């Protein structure tokens with residue numbers, strides 16, 4: 001694991017749901033409207049986490065089957081426990097080396113994952129291998145470099161004001177390729193020369209500052225992982241700084257923008 005990835009904690013499903021799952025479900029719905037995949041098909045949800053995208057696909061897309069794959073045993077257990085649908089199954093696995101057979105799925109989707117995969121080219125090549133010719137390959141990542149993940153940008157701004165060393169841990173600096181041009185270039189390098197890229201936006205609305213702050217104290221994800229690594233006095237100072245920065249006790253709202261990519265696999 002690289003040093004900047006040391007707080008990428010993906011284990012506790014409930015904590016992840018509180019921090020990100022509640023928003024990733026909203027963006028998943030918008031993404032699926034945009035993707036407009038055919039009904040009755042076999043899906044792969046790569047990096048399924050706690051099951052946010054899988055469950056949204058089951059609810060909206062009438063899949064024939066869906067397999068969710070994620071390296072986190074805790075997240076896979078959460079996804080299994082919260083998905084009661086015979087069409088879905090979940091496996092522990094790695095995007096860089098899938099165990100699925102060649103051309104075994106019609107539609108592959110991956111939500112908010114690719115930036116965390118060390119060898120992204122390998123992951124995209126694996127997706128091309130497992131999607132059948134003429135099938136659909138798609139993914140999305142937050143617009144980190146554009147500051148489009150508003151509440152994370154606010155967190156890191158407050159953190160860096162108190163601890164300049166935190167600058168290297170923020171997703172904006174770690175994942176500069178999460179732009180339309182960067183994603184298109186990554187896809188081209190991976191053998192996908194002509195992809196479609198589009199923005200998907202949601203509002204992340206917190207009824208109170210405490211609702212914004214609490215998930216950072218639960219440790220699931222890079223910013224929460226950093227937050228819980230701080231000693232109590234520094235964490236309290238960060239909380240006060242963030243609260244001042246966002247204007248007090250709330251409510252508070254931010255825009256969250258993802259870049260979605262889709263391409264039809266060569267026939």
Ligand SMILES: C[S@@+](CC[C@H](N)C(=O)[O-])C[C@H]1O[C@@H](n2cnc3c(N)ncnc32)[C@H](O)[C@@H]1O
Nearest residue numbers: 010024047048049052072094095111112113116
């Ligand atoms: C931000 S979460 C997104 C989870 C879920 N897709 C969602 O939309 O809520 C990032 C996910 O990427 C997964 N991940 C990290 N490295 C991975 C890899 N090499 N292969 C597959 N998934 C990976 C993590 O375990 C985590 O579940």
